[in-house]
Amino acid sequence: MEYEVVIGLEIHAELATKSKIYCGCTTEFGGEPNTHCCPGCMGMPGALPVLNKAVVEYAIKAGLATNCEISHYSRQDRKHYFYPDLAKAYQISQCDFPICRNGFLEINVNGDKKKIGITRIHIEEDAGKLIHDESGRGTFVDYNRSGVPLIEIVTEPDMRSSAEVKAFFEKLKAILEYTAVSDCKMQEGSLRADINLSVRPKGQSEFGVRTEMKNLNSIRAIVRAVEGEARRQILELEYGGIIEQETRRWDDIKGESYSMRTKEEATDYRYMPDPDLAPVYVEQAWIDEIRATIPELPDDRKNRFINEFGIPEYDASLITASKPLADFFEAAAKESENVKAVSNWIMGDLMKKLNDTGLEPSDIPFAPGNLSKLISLIDENVISGKIAKQVFEHMWDTGEDPADIVEKKGLKVVTDTEAIRSVVIKVISANPKSVEDYKSGKTKAMGFLIGQIMRETKGKADPQAVNRLLKAELDEL
Numbered sequence: 001m002e003y004e005v006v007i008g009l010e011i012h013a014e015l016a017t018k019s020k021i022y023c024g025c026t027t028e029f030g031g032e033p034n035t036h037c038c039p040g041c042m043g044m045p046g047a048l049p050v051l052n053k054a055v056v057e058y059a060i061k062a063g064l065a066t067n068c069e070i071s072h073y074s075r076q077d078r079k080h081y082f083y084p085d086l087a088k089a090y091q092i093s094q095c096d097f098p099i100c101r102n103g104f105l106e107i108n109v110n111g112d113k114k115k116i117g118i119t120r121i122h123i124e125e126d127a128g129k130l131i132h133d134e135s136g137r138g139t140f141v142d143y144n145r146s147g148v149p150l151i152e153i154v155t156e157p158d159m160r161s162s163a164e165v166k167a168f169f170e171k172l173k174a175i176l177e178y179t180a181v182s183d184c185k186m187q188e189g190s191l192r193a194d195i196n197l198s199v200r201p202k203g204q205s206e207f208g209v210r211t212e213m214k215n216l217n218s219i220r221a222i223v224r225a226v227e228g229e230a231r232r233q234i235l236e237l238e239y240g241g242i243i244e245q246e247t248r249r250w251d252d253i254k255g256e257s258y259s260m261r262t263k264e265e266a267t268d269y270r271y272m273p274d275p276d277l278a279p280v281y282v283e284q285a286w287i288d289e290i291r292a293t294i295p296e297l298p299d300d301r302k303n304r305f306i307n308e309f310g311i312p313e314y315d316a317s318l319i320t321a322s323k324p325l326a327d328f329f330e331a332a333a334k335e336s337e338n339v340k341a342v343s344n345w346i347m348g349d350l351m352k353k354l355n356d357t358g359l360e361p362s363d364i365p366f367a368p369g370n371l372s373k374l375i376s377l378i379d380e381n382v383i384s385g386k387i388a389k390q391v392f393e394h395m396w397d398t399g400e401d402p403a404d405i406v407e408k409k410g411l412k413v414v415t416d417t418e419a420i421r422s423v424v425i426k427v428i429s430a431n432p433k434s435v436e437d438y439k440s441g442k443t444k445a446m447g448f449l450i451g452q453i454m455r456e457t458k459g460k461a462d463p464q465a466v467n468r469l470l471k472a473e474l475d476e477l
């Protein structure tokens with residue numbers, strides 16, 4: 001039987017506000033445990049919350065950038081559950097009156113455009129963190145993260161494949177980055193996704209029973225979790241089993257999900273309006289003011305890059321998916337005569353390097369102008385494409401100007417005919433067997449000799465000159 005996979009996401013993003021949602025403590029990541037805290041963050045009796053206006057502003061901004069309606073009236077509710085990292089034994093969230101509703105994002109998977117509905121965006125507070133001591137002294141709790149503001153973005157069950165999930169998630173991430181609503185650093189937990197997934201026989205109109213996998217914190221893990229869980233559910237149904245509504249944990253190392261709790265064990269959160277916090281009234285004038293601060297978003301920037309710089313849509317989509325990468329490209333392209341080469345270097349060597357090092361585009365250790373300079377060095381035949389890769393490595397390690405690196409390391413292309421000719425003669429006399437092969441018609445031998453010459457010159461000889469001179473010398477023998 002053929003199955004269709006149905007996916008809805010609940011995405012938590014830490015907001016980039018300076019202070020927490022209900023007190024003045026810093027939201028800065030890390031720090032010695034329990035140093036970014038006050039009695040409020042630690043749930044002390046009598047400590048009262050005061051809503052940070054910037055949190056509402058950022059949530060509205062996220063809503064406007066994702067085509068949501070903004071509520072003029074919203075409310076904060078207590079969501080009760082006990083966990084040691086939740087000092088008050090309830091989390092302040094929003095239940096029936098979230099700040100934003102009914103939005104959507106358009107995604108494009110291999111040319112197929114599709115709208116993914118956003119049910120709601122609400123504000124809430126993050127919890128603290130448990131630290132399980134490795135030497136077995138017990139478990140400690142760090143409340144630094146407690147009270148860091150979050151938005152939760154809930155989508156409609158509109159996605160049908162891991163490719164759609166990836167496209168949606170990347171687009172949302174780019175928008176949150178562009179609007180500076182969140183720094184979106186997934187490795188620091190600033191952006192994480194819960195995946196709700198069900199399968200159904202193709203053609204069936206009712207949804208199947210769904211499971212939920214919580215707190216996925218890399219795009220790779222999200223994709224793998226969607227594919228792994230879909231496979232598990234289909235297999236279960238194929239063998240006559242049933243899918244239980246439950247929360248599962250995705251183990252990305254094993255590539256499997258495990259049951260955590262079933263519906264019967266699900267908590268009843270006993271939501272109630274928080275009596276310490278007044279409802280939030282938002283006037284249209286403020287919404288309009290916030291709308292005016294929204295910068296150029298990824299799709300508009302993509303179209304501008306295509307028109308302004310003449311790069312292909314594929315390049316423009318990839319590069320504008322990350323704001324810092326798009327900024328880097330734009331700065332480099334403005335200083336370059338060869339914009340397509342800038343985009344090729346970014347999509348090739350640069351992205352590979354970011355991947356290998358696990359760094360973010362905002363951490364690129366050299367100036368965009370240096371990439372443009374590197375490209376002109378190649379285009380002006382000062383260095384070869386192969387040597388350019390070495391220079392790139394040095395630029396990455398030192399941030400130095402590529403022209404200085406080439407100078408200091410003596411990497412310039414050798415075009416001096418006499419210098420090349422002397423190496424050619426040396427290589428010819430050292431390899432009589434290959435010369436004989438060449439003479440007897442085995443033209444492959446030429447390639448071997450060129451290789452030897454390039455090795456002698458550490459890849460710096462101008463390949464065209466090498467070819468010409470070698471052929472001339474051989475033909476004279």
Ligand code: ADP
Pocket residue numbers: 006007008009010154155156157158196197198207208209210
């Ligand atoms: P709850 O209130 O229990 O969290 P919701 O109805 O709000 O449940 O849905 C939570 C998430 O699950 C949403 O992202 C929604 O799109 C998704 N979802 C709901 N039903 C299904 C289903 N049958 N298959 C996949 N996803 C679903």
Ligand code: MG
Pocket residue numbers: 010
């Ligand atoms: Mg939910």
Ligand code: ZN
Pocket residue numbers: 020023024025036037038039040041042147
């Ligand atoms: Zn505090």
